Amino acid sequence: MTQEPLTIAVTGLNATDNPGSGVPVIRALRESERFRNARIIGLAYEHLEPGIYMHDLVDKTYTIPYPSLGQESLVARLQYIHQHEHLNVVVPNYDAELPSFIHLKSRLEALGIASLMPSIEQFEQRSKHNLPKLCKDLGLHTPQSEVVSTLAELRHALSLTGYPAMIKGKFYEAYIARSYEEALNHFYKLSAKWGIPVIVQQYIQGTEVNVTALGDGKGxxxxxxxxxxxxITPMGKGWAGVVIDDEELMEATRRIVEGTQWPGGLEIEMLRDVRHDRLYLIEINPRFPAWVYLAVSCGQNHPEALVRMALGEEVPPFTHYDRGKMFIRHSWDMICPLDEFERISTRGEL
Amino acid sequence: MTLKLKKSIAVSDSGFLFNAATGDSFTTNETGIDILQLIKEGKEIDEIVEYIVANYNTSPPNCEKDILEFISLLKQWHLVDTEGDSTP
Structure with missing residues (x-):
């Protein structure tokens, strides 16, 4: 077993109005019995990710290259960081970076850096364009979805879904389109930002419900x-949320984790169509959500359990969560010395 | 007609209602708390009207109209089932 104190690297420090889950993951680790004294290394893509400057949570931050620069540049940077920090575990928290980390998993393991992530097959299985097939296999409902890469495909997809329709980016962002012109505008914007394909999805009116979950990789x-x-903010991000008690939602979660043999954190987004009393699976995000700390407050420290499983420990399933809890985000202006910004900008370390 | 408060509904003494199944929350006044308590006790609408008339300064026709309106709100927000109704 690895000797304490451990060094854990975490990405997703963008605690902004479109937040990543890195800061709540670190907060959860800091509050755990097991990892409260761990050295936390932040891995940041941008110099203004707020987590970089949260020194009570993050011991040191290094910038890392964007996934578009390729795996070799990422592994070179991680090797450099590892030489200085002796990393024990890495917890990636962005959808877009996961494929790179997954491909590097065995090389990182050879360096002594553990992780708990899905395989590329599992990652792809839940991707937006493969979701209808997965839902069919698991016996879950999902809105009709069409994968489009061209304008002809877009027009055809909209003829199937009708209006309004949801136009969704490959990784992030979704917009409602009430006309072809609106759909076209969203298609151009999303394909320029996240690449193709873009997903056209049938619009279902209902209440969005979500689950933050953790699988052990054995079902x-x-x-x-x-x-x-x-x-919900104008960007569609949850700014407050409340724990609910929904057995059907939990059953769907069990089915997904069992059916995909999911290892690691995930967020399940579903819509409850009240008129027809039916749950629709909208998305499976392959990492913890930014509201994962709500689970910690309810007695389930998922980030702690994930790191323990990454280290090869057996973790018994949580059997209970406290009801009657809610979260509210807030904004807070941190005042940071300019030389800290200078250091992360020029040296890539803080 | 017998009403049944859904199992997922919690009502506090201050009149805060929380539906644990949906996350919806509501507030009601003292009269509403009394009506919800009577529903919990399995009282018929006639009995609820009788209780409210006896305890508040109101006449039976007005009271019945107001109570039926309140109950229709409870139904609209899926907080109660009527006998034989089992929607979640």
């Missing part, structure tokens, strides 16, 4: 806490 659900967003 067992280690933990799950369902919630409903109670305040």
């Amino acid at each position: 067992q659900l280690i933990g799950a806490v369902p919630s409903r967003k109670t305040y």
Whole structure:
């Protein structure tokens, strides 16, 4: 077993109005019995990711190259960081970086850096364009979805879904389109930002419900806490949410984790169509959501359990979560010495 | 007609209602708390009207109209089932 104190690297420090899950993951580790004294290394893509400057949470941050620069540049940077920090575990928290980390998993393991991530096959299985097939295999409902890469395909897809329709980016962002012109505009914007394909999805009116969950990679659900967003920003991000009690949602989560043999954190987004009393699976995100700390407050420390499993420990499933909890995000102006910004900008380390 | 408060509904003494199945929350006044308590006790609508008339300064026709309106709100927000209704 690795000797304490451990050094854990975490990405996703962008605690902004479109937040990543790195800061809440670190907060969860800091509050755990097992990892409260761990050295936390932040891995940042941008110099203004707020987590870089949260020195009570993050011991040191290094910038890392964007996935578009290729795996070799990422592995070279991680090797440099490892030489200085002796990393024990890495916890990637962005959808877009996961393929690179997954491809590097065995090379990182050879360096002594553990992780718990899905395989590329599992990652792809839940991707937006493969979701209809997965839902069919698992016996879950999902809105009709069409994968489009060209304008002809876009027009055809919209003729199938009708209006309004959801136009979704490959990795992030979704917009409602009430006409072909709106759909075209969203198609151009999303394909320029996230690449093709873009997904056209049937619009379902209902209440969005979500689950933050953790699988052990052998089909067992280690933990799950369902919630409903109670305040949504104009960007569509949950700014407040409340824990709910929904057995059907939990059953769907168990089925997904069992059916995919999912290893690691995930977020399940579903819509409850109240009129027809039916749950639709909208998305499976391959990492913890930014609201994962709500699960910690309910007695399920998923990030701690993930790191323990990454280290090869057996973690028993959580059997209970506290109801009656909610979260509200807030904004807070941190005041940071300019030389800290200078150091992360010029040296890539802080 | 017998009403049944859904199992997922919690009502606090201050009149805060929380539906644990959906995350919806509501507030009601003292009269609403009394009506919800009577529903919990399995009282018929006639009995609820009788109780409210006896305890508040109101006449039976007005009271019945107001109570039926309140109950229709409870149904609209999926907080109660009527006998034989089992929607979640």
